[in-house]
Amino acid sequence: MRKSRYFGLAVIVAVLLVLPLFLQNGFHYDLVIRMAINAVIVLGLNLLIGFAGQISLGHAGFIGIGAYASAILTSHFNWPPLAAMAAGAAAAGLLAALVARPIFKLKGHYLAMATLGLGFILAIAMKNEAAYTGGPDGMPVVPMSLAGWEIAGEKAWYWVMALVLSISVWASLNLIDSPFGRALRALHGSEVASQVVGVDVVRYKVAIFVMSAVFASIMGSVTAHYVGFVTPNVADFFHSIELVTMVVIGGMASVYGSVVGAVLLTALPQALATFEGWETVAFGAILMLCMIFLPKGLVPTLAAKLGRSE
Amino acid sequence: MLAQFLQFLFSGVTVGATYALAALGFTLIYNASNVINFAQGEFIMLGGMLAVFFSQMGLPMPVALTLAILVPAVVGVVVEKLAIEPVKGAETVTLIIITIGASLVIRGLIQVWLGKGTFSLPAFSGNEPIEVLGATLQPQSLWVLGVTALVVVGLWYFFNRTLYGKAMLATSYNRLASELVGINTNWVLFISFAMSAALGALGGILVTPITLTSYDVGIMLGLKGFVAAVVGGLGNGLGAVLGGLLVGVVEAMAAGYISSAYKDAVPFVLILLILFFMPRGLFGAKVTDRV
Amino acid sequence: MPLLEVRQLSKVFGGVKAVQNVSFSIDAGIVYSVIGPNGAGKTTLFNLITGVYTPSEGEIVLDGENLAGKSPNELARRGVARTFQNLQVCMNMSALENVMVGAHLRLDRNLIKAALRFPGLAGRDRQLRQEAAELMAFVGLEKYVGSRADCMPYGALKRLEIARALAMKPRLLFLDEPAAGLNPKETLEVDELVRKVADSGVTVVLVEHDMKMVMNLSDRILVLDYGKKLAEGTGEEVRRNPDVIAAYLGAHA
Numbered sequence: 001m002r003k004s005r006y007f008g009l010a011v012i013v014a015v016l017l018v019l020p021l022f023l024q025n026g027f028h029y030d031l032v033i034r035m036a037i038n039a040v041i042v043l044g045l046n047l048l049i050g051f052a053g054q055i056s057l058g059h060a061g062f063i064g065i066g067a068y069a070s071a072i073l074t075s076h077f078n079w080p081p082l083a084a085m086a087a088g089a090a091a092a093g094l095l096a097a098l099v100a101r102p103i104f105k106l107k108g109h110y111l112a113m114a115t116l117g118l119g120f121i122l123a124i125a126m127k128n129e130a131a132y133t134g135g136p137d138g139m140p141v142v143p144m145s146l147a148g149w150e151i152a153g154e155k156a157w158y159w160v161m162a163l164v165l166s167i168s169v170w171a172s173l174n175l176i177d178s179p180f181g182r183a184l185r186a187l188h189g190s191e192v193a194s195q196v197v198g199v200d201v202v203r204y205k206v207a208i209f210v211m212s213a214v215f216a217s218i219m220g221s222v223t224a225h226y227v228g229f230v231t232p233n234v235a236d237f238f239h240s241i242e243l244v245t246m247v248v249i250g251g252m253a254s255v256y257g258s259v260v261g262a263v264l265l266t267a268l269p270q271a272l273a274t275f276e277g278w279e280t281v282a283f284g285a286i287l288m289l290c291m292i293f294l295p296k297g298l299v300p301t302l303a304a305k306l307g308r309s310e
Numbered sequence: 311m312l313a314q315f316l317q318f319l320f321s322g323v324t325v326g327a328t329y330a331l332a333a334l335g336f337t338l339i340y341n342a343s344n345v346i347n348f349a350q351g352e353f354i355m356l357g358g359m360l361a362v363f364f365s366q367m368g369l370p371m372p373v374a375l376t377l378a379i380l381v382p383a384v385v386g387v388v389v390e391k392l393a394i395e396p397v398k399g400a401e402t403v404t405l406i407i408i409t410i411g412a413s414l415v416i417r418g419l420i421q422v423w424l425g426k427g428t429f430s431l432p433a434f435s436g437n438e439p440i441e442v443l444g445a446t447l448q449p450q451s452l453w454v455l456g457v458t459a460l461v462v463v464g465l466w467y468f469f470n471r472t473l474y475g476k477a478m479l480a481t482s483y484n485r486l487a488s489e490l491v492g493i494n495t496n497w498v499l500f501i502s503f504a505m506s507a508a509l510g511a512l513g514g515i516l517v518t519p520i521t522l523t524s525y526d527v528g529i530m531l532g533l534k535g536f537v538a539a540v541v542g543g544l545g546n547g548l549g550a551v552l553g554g555l556l557v558g559v560v561e562a563m564a565a566g567y568i569s570s571a572y573k574d575a576v577p578f579v580l581i582l583l584i585l586f587f588m589p590r591g592l593f594g595a596k597v598t599d600r601v
Numbered sequence: 602m603p604l605l606e607v608r609q610l611s612k613v614f615g616g617v618k619a620v621q622n623v624s625f626s627i628d629a630g631i632v633y634s635v636i637g638p639n640g641a642g643k644t645t646l647f648n649l650i651t652g653v654y655t656p657s658e659g660e661i662v663l664d665g666e667n668l669a670g671k672s673p674n675e676l677a678r679r680g681v682a683r684t685f686q687n688l689q690v691c692m693n694m695s696a697l698e699n700v701m702v703g704a705h706l707r708l709d710r711n712l713i714k715a716a717l718r719f720p721g722l723a724g725r726d727r728q729l730r731q732e733a734a735e736l737m738a739f740v741g742l743e744k745y746v747g748s749r750a751d752c753m754p755y756g757a758l759k760r761l762e763i764a765r766a767l768a769m770k771p772r773l774l775f776l777d778e779p780a781a782g783l784n785p786k787e788t789l790e791v792d793e794l795v796r797k798v799a800d801s802g803v804t805v806v807l808v809e810h811d812m813k814m815v816m817n818l819s820d821r822i823l824v825l826d827y828g829k830k831l832a833e834g835t836g837e838e839v840r841r842n843p844d845v846i847a848a849y850l851g852a853h854a
């Protein structure tokens with residue numbers, strides 16, 4: 001079992017290397033890129049929800065911060081894209097820390113409420129501050145450039161996201177199997193037990209919340225540059241719920257589950273395209289059915305069936 | 311000046327009454343099961359949408375409105391049976407996710423069935439506004455406030471003076487002990503969901519002639535109802551009503567005096583402030599956890 | 602100077618005085634037991650001293666430093682460890698990981714270094730695993746080293762909590778009813794284990810209902826009744842104390 005820790009990662013890397021042979025057009029590339037972006041966000045969110053047992057219903061708000069930081073700072077203030085991305089991540093992290101500290105002293109419902117409220121406030125601000133954000137219609141974003149090299153076209157973005165995803169999976173695997181990760185899982189398992197062995201529970205919850213917010217913000221920036229356009233919909237409540245659904249269906253507290261959940265649910269709207277309007281029903285039904293019949297999610301359940309732990 | 315203030319106050323109290331009904335719904339279910347039902351807002355939407363649907367079918371108004379309360383109550387019970395009972399005693403996160411799932415299903419089905427349009431109901435007793443010190447009051451506002459007041463009195467009577475109500479209260483204090491003295495706590499859960507859905511639907515019907523309705527109004531109304539419940543101290547019935555009115559009034563004042571664009575953000579700013587500075591809400595009891 | 606000195610400690614819940622003006626001191630290296638009928642305030646006393654509850658009044662002095670009102674993790678930093686009467690094992694983790702969490706404060710807990718797997722961490726982690734496995738063997742759980750915590754029987758989980766506490770390398774270990782719910786054979790094994798722990802230099806504070814075990818292990822005994830100190834002394838002294846006989850032992854005789 002210890003040996004197979006990176007086995008899944010090897011599979012992911014292999015798939016990412018071979019996949020371009022099967023991708024026939026820009027549309028296919030686009031789908032995979034969006035899967036990868038979601039997967040990275042969900043990895044961070046799963047650390048919070050699955051491993052630490054805390055919920056965020058406003059994560060799309062942090063994605064929005066990153067997306068708009070990149071859009072606004074590069075266009076209105078001529079910042080280089082990387083600096084704008086870093087500023088967005090810092091802002092998202094700071095905001096998360098500010099909100100989380102008092103909230104994490106409270107119980108689950110309140111955190112759900114607070115994160116949800118925060119998400120709504122951010123989305124409303126993005127719609128209303130039209131002078132900077134272009135309002136509900138959104139605004140264009142300049143392409144991503146690194147030291148003079150411009151990332152343009154689906155193929156370039158594919159390889160960038162393949163690299164980012166692989167590193168994120170690797171880092172998540174490392175993290176959960178470290179003293180930090182064990183403390184995180186321990187406070188989920190028994191808060192009082194983790195306290196008496198010296199875990200500063202509030203600090204750990206805040207740390208992982210901030211980290212997942214930073215992940216989300218960076219991916220928001222990436223999305224903005226990749227798509228070349230950003231609208232307030234990125235910060236939508238429904239988007240937050242989509243992300244939670246990805247965590248749940250793939251498997252709470254499963255690194256590979258995060259990737260599987262993101263891949264499946266990013267593909268779902270395409271699969272449901274013929275059933276106009278049924279998307280919401282499908283998401284809702286998946287959430288309920290998963291929680292009732294597959295509470296551990298796809299990957300952990302399958303892993304257990306195959307008789308080995310992840 | 312006064313007229314303007316009164317005008318904002320009237321609209322705040324009216325919409326606040328709807329939040330109060332939703333908040334009461336949250337409170338009922340929370341007390342019976344410790345579940346925060348994130349689908350509560352969808353019952354408000356259902357009430358309004360179904361009232362429109364049944365009345366457009368040509369049913370007489372009283373019948374249409376009754377059906378628009380009964381059907382959501384049945385939906386509430388179905389949600390409880392299919393989604394909440396199978397995962398009894400699960401983690402908070404699980405329960406939150408399940409009720410969000412239920413809310414998406416309800417909202418999605420209505421969207422597919424009745425479309426994305428915006429609908430209205432005729433006001434119950436005309437649109438002739440009433441002049442009060444220079445401000446105008448819609449007759450429908452009086453309906454909203456009057457019915458809400460009746461509901462509050464009715465609930466008070468139910469919980470304090472009837473055996474069923476007392477049984478429900480007892481269950482919220484101590485489930486196991488209630489089972490031991492012979493209270494059927496599953497039944498309590500069942501009734502709580504039915505009542506809470508009916509309350510939400512009632513609020514949705516009452517306010518539709520003023521604010522209009524569509525398939526997607528549930529989330530925002532439900533969330534504001536939840537804000538109201540938390541403001542009033544989660545689990546406290548009277549607190550929920552006062553919380554609802556407070557949220558409505560603060561929202562209307564902020565929209566009037568500060569910025570109407572940020573109207574919907576107001577309750578969430580309010581809730582963040584309250585969670586930071588008085589986490590038990592304005593009227594909540596202090597609870598000690600036993601380790 | 603005693604290792605731990607408790608002065609005039611009180612805890613009030615609403616109107617209930619769960620612990621009232623209790624004072625005692627514990628010398629380093631001994632086994633100190635707290636006994637008393639159900640509801641006497643033993644677990645509350647543990648919760649107060651380990652920081653889980655905040656005292657209403659009184660001082661908890663460890664090595665000359667007053668720690669009353671400090672949080673559990675601050676007490677953990679000063680070498681106070683404990684187990685729980687109602688199991689608090691993390692069922693979402695493996696048995697070995699539960700023990701490894703006990704070493705939390707002795708490890709590099711940096712998030713970024715861990716995520717990027719800085720050189721040296723892997724070796725440290727292997728060493729920690731080894732250490733945790735040895736501790737599991739020490740408490741007699743060698744056959745569960747590869748198990749998930751949620752697959753272990755009750756008696757084994759009770760020992761797992763002891764192993765986790767020992768991973769903290771504590772100076773002062775509070776054991777809250779380590780033998781509760783165990784059969785006579787298992788009780789005897791726990792008895793031996795506590796002896797072994799005490800011999801390794803850890804000061805042990807024990808709450809236990811099994812009188813044979815208490816009398817066998819304890820250097821000194823504190824008797825609580827209705828939250829008040831009824832008596833304190835060696836096993837022999839306590840056994841002969843008329844108040845104790847009346848309030849507690851008498852009920853068993």
